[in-house]
Amino acid sequence: MQVPKGLEGVIVASTQLTKIDGQAGRLVYRGYDATELAGKIPYEAVAYLLWFGQLPTNGQLLTLQGQLGNNRKLPQVVDEFLVEPSKVAEPLSLLQTSVSILGGLDSTKTASIVDASIALTARMPTIVASSYRLKHNQNLLEPRPDLGHAANYLYMLTGKVPDPRHARALDSYFTLLADHGLGASTFVARVAASTLTDVYSAVVAAISALKGPLHGGAPIYVWEMLQSIGEPERARAWLNERLAKGDRIMGFGHRVYRTEDPRSRVLKRIAQEIVSPELFNLASTVEREARDLLRKEHPERAIDTNVEFYSSLVLHAVGIPPDLFTCTFASARSVGWTAHIMEQRQDNRLFRPEAEYRGQQDLKLPETQKTETVAQQANALGRSRA
Numbered sequence: 036m037q038v039p040k041g042l043e044g045v046i047v048a049s050t051q052l053t054k055i056d057g058q059a060g061r062l063v064y065r066g067y068d069a070t071e072l073a074g075k076i077p078y079e080a081v082a083y084l085l086w087f088g089q090l091p092t093n094g095q096l097l098t099l100q101g102q103l104g105n106n107r108k109l110p111q112v113v114d115e116f117l118v119e120p121s122k123v124a125e126p127l128s129l130l131q132t133s134v135s136i137l138g139g140l141d142s143t144k145t146a147s148i149v150d151a152s153i154a155l156t157a158r159m160p161t162i163v164a165s166s167y168r169l170k171h172n173q174n175l176l177e178p179r180p181d182l183g184h185a186a187n188y189l190y191m192l193t194g195k196v197p198d199p200r201h202a203r204a205l206d207s208y209f210t211l212l213a214d215h216g217l218g219a220s221t222f223v224a225r226v227a228a229s230t231l232t233d234v235y236s237a238v239v240a241a242i243s244a245l246k247g248p249l250h251g252g253a254p255i256y257v258w259e260m261l262q263s264i265g266e267p268e269r270a271r272a273w274l275n276e277r278l279a280k281g282d283r284i285m286g287f288g289h290r291v292y293r294t295e296d297p298r299s300r301v302l303k304r305i306a307q308e309i310v311s312p313e314l315f316n317l318a319s320t321v322e323r324e325a326r327d328l329l330r331k332e333h334p335e336r337a338i339d340t341n342v343e344f345y346s347s348l349v350l351h352a353v354g355i356p357p358d359l360f361t362c363t364f365a366s367a368r369s370v371g372w373t374a375h376i377m378e379q380r381q382d383n384r385l386f387r388p389e390a391e392y393r394g395q396q397d398l399k400l401p402e403t404q405k406t407e408t409v410a411q412q413a414n415a416l417g418r419s420r421a
């Protein structure tokens with residue numbers, strides 16, 4: 036039996052949510068090209084599309100925006116929980132634990148999956164912004180129901196109504212990151228949901244998987260790489276040195292795409308509009324040099340920029356600090372995770388694959404380990420302690 040490492044190419048679920056064409060570099064949400072949706076309809080409309088299967092009418096969009104707006108405020112117990120840990124704990128752990136507390140508060144689990152999904156999506160940015168403000172000794176802000184999802188997140192972080200260009204850029208980022216098939220975190224969410232656990236617990240599991248640098252933990256490393264390279268002229272030597280050590284270049288490569296990640300294409304365009312020309316020049320030089328070096332090192336597979344490379348520029352430009360990059364990714368992906376949880380539960384069967392056993396067999400228990408001997412040893416130990 037051949038076990039595909041990392042389940043590459045294995046189909047483990049059917050979905051009507053997202054189609055990824057890795058050869059053509061195409062990402063489709065319920066029939067619509069995601070790169071066409073970004074910036075043309077608000078993230079809330081994309082959430083409606085993924086959750087309910089079709090684009091909303093104006094009335095349906097207004098209703099959902101109202102529900103999201105009304106759910107942004109955190110229960111007092113979560114605000115109180117965040118006060119001390121915010122000073123010392125990393126932001127993603129705070130987000131994960133706060134989501135867990137939100138689930139714990141709904142102890143009767145009466146909320147429908149849809150209600151819980153709306154509440155989670157509305158509250159995750161508030162958790163991130165509140166923990167950031169507490170860490171920096173700033174007062175907590177009331178959410179602004181008159182602002183869109185992305186604009187309100189920026190407002191709650193900074194206390195200022197954002198520049199509309201920044202709000203639009205972040206809204207597009209949220210749309211592009213809303214869902215992506217069975218990435219590790221979404222797969223984990225579906226596995227957890229298949230046990231009939233609650234939505235919050237499945238999302239906590241998903242956040243754990245997102246955290247790793249091979250998945251959603253990458254953008255902070257992309258940012259640090261750009262800072263460390265500093266000047267475009269240093270890019271090739273820096274990258275060469277890292278590759279010679281066997282390091283991976285963050286923001287490059289993808290399990291599914293064998294060409295440029297389509298989200299990267301759009302984020303690059305957005306970045307060009309909102310970052311400084313110097314920073315954009317540095318990033319595009321690093322992109323060019325890394326692509327060239329990776330092509331030479333791996334002629335058998337195209338290793339191109341993934342979503343994380345230009346995400347780091349866009350998030351930085353709109354005012355999100357690097358230690359909140361992965362939390363912001365999680366806040367955008369809450370829609371995809373919960374849409375997959377809903378889909379899993381519509382036609383559920385417990386996930387329970389098998390592992391190919393390669394360990395030893397037919398070993399015999401040594402005489403010294405047999406129960407009687409162990410019991411005698413325990414008695415002897417008891418006597419010596421008495």
Ligand code: ACO
Pocket residue numbers: 041218248249250251253282283284285286287288289290291329333338341342343
């Ligand atoms: N830099 C250097 N080498 C790489 C990179 C990279 N970014 N990506 C893949 N490779 C190489 C590997 O070293 C490996 O080489 P080997 O066969 O000589 O050992 C080969 O390509 C295949 O690597 P796999 O890990 O098997 O490829 P996979 O398709 O599973 O990788 C992954 C996908 C994990 C994202 C990988 O490209 C990577 O580690 N990238 C850097 C981290 C990153 O940017 N993560 C964010 C991903 S996007 C997201 O999750 C939202």
